[in-house]
Amino acid sequence: MGMGDEEGDALVHRIVADWPEAPLAQTDRALCDYATRLTRKQTGMTEADLDRLRRVGLSDRAIHDAVQVVGFFNYITRIADGLGVEPETFISEWGLDV
Numbered sequence: 001m002g003m004g005d006e007e008g009d010a011l012v013h014r015i016v017a018d019w020p021e022a023p024l025a026q027t028d029r030a031l032c033d034y035a036t037r038l039t040r041k042q043t044g045m046t047e048a049d050l051d052r053l054r055r056v057g058l059s060d061r062a063i064h065d066a067v068q069v070v071g072f073f074n075y076i077t078r079i080a081d082g083l084g085v086e087p088e089t090f091i092s093e094w095g096l097d098v
Contacts, residue, residue: 030056035070 015022019032030053038045053063079085 027056027058030058031066034066038067038070039074 011022015024015032019029019036024032034049034053037049050063053066054060058066
């Protein structure tokens with residue numbers, strides 16, 4: 001059963017606002033936790049972080065892809081922040097209209 005656009009948008013905003021409280025599947029929850037740790041505490045990452053992802057069924061390829069996406073977004077955000085790039089005015093802040 002698929003989600004309607006409005007329902008899907010509401011879920012995305014809820015995830016952005018407070019992913020630990022959002023109704024996520026176990027795999028999605030593990031990925032969000034991993035992405036948060038990789039973003040905020042990258043020097044503390046260990047093999048145990050990867051093992052948690054493997055235990056919820058992610059392959060090494062899927063983990064690799066996730067790390068690439070998280071790393072890319074972190075890179076782009078730091079470039080934009082470092083150069084003082086202001087968000088476009090037509091883009092609303094995510095998670096505020098939950």
